[in-house]
Amino acid sequence: MALEIHQFPCLNDNYGFLIHDPATGATATIDTPEVAPINAALDEKGWQLTHILNTHHHFDHAGGNEPLKQKWNCTIVGAANDAHRIPGIDVKVADGDTYDLGSSQAQIFEVPGHTSGHIAYYFSASDAAFVGDTMFALGCGRLFEGSPEQMWDSLSKLMALPDEQRFTVLMSTHKPMRHSRCRLNPVMMTYKRGPKRLQTCAREGYQQCQRR
Numbered sequence: 001m002a003l004e005i006h007q008f009p010c011l012n013d014n015y016g017f018l019i020h021d022p023a024t025g026a027t028a029t030i031d032t033p034e035v036a037p038i039n040a041a042l043d044e045k046g047w048q049l050t051h052i053l054n055t056h057h058h059f060d061h062a063g064g065n066e067p068l069k070q071k072w073n074c075t076i077v078g079a080a081n082d083a084h085r086i087p088g089i090d091v092k093v094a095d096g097d098t099y100d101l102g103s104s105q106a107q108i109f110e111v112p113g114h115t116s117g118h119i120a121y122y123f124s125a126s127d128a129a130f131v132g133d134t135m136f137a138l139g140c141g142r143l144f145e146g147s148p149e150q151m152w153d154s155l156s157k158l159m160a161l162p163d164e165q166r167f168t169v170l171m172s173t174h175k176p177m178r179h180s181r182c183r184l185n186p187v188m189m190t191y192k193r194g195p196k197r198l199q200t201c202a203r204e205g206y207q208q209c210q211r212r
Helices: 036-045 065-073 080-084 148-159 197-212
Strands: 005-010 016-019 025-032 052-053 074-078 091-093 098-101 104-110 119-123 128-132 168-173 188-192
Touching: 005 036, 016 036, 016 128, 025 197, 036 065, 052 065, 052 098, 074 080, 080 091
Parallel strands: 025 052, 052 074, 074 091, 128 168
Antiparallel strands: 005 016, 016 025, 098 104, 104 119, 119 128, 168 188
């Protein structure tokens, strides 16, 4: 059974995502940009928070970890190689691992570039990949800790998702920002898994970061 996905605004330019496994009731927030909107979204949907899936350590992605954990007693999942910067982390995951949210399984990709410990969560059965600040529409996140070469490798992992018949929704966590040369258009985008379209997006994002 596919995940139910609920998107909502947070802070000035973030998006929050709740993902819910109907078979078991397990519910995760992808990152924790702002506590109040996350709790309001949970109330709106009638869901109980069981997990936090962190993509990276930046405050607008992990700043709400501890208050949400205190309220919901939820499990926090994050990158093993960045565990010291993920508040309240319980489960450490690495590239190639899988993680079960109820009956739904995520494949873990290490996608450094924006930060050294950035990860993405790919739920193949739901055709959804939560990519954090790795990819935006026609661009990529700023390179705070990584190199353009690392970002290209990370984008290439997303480009290598299966391209047969179905499509994957790549869900990023920011609206476009005028301050970033690597954020160009609205961020919740659907890409066919065929390589031409996604390769073009990845290449343009890489070139943006080279010019930064």
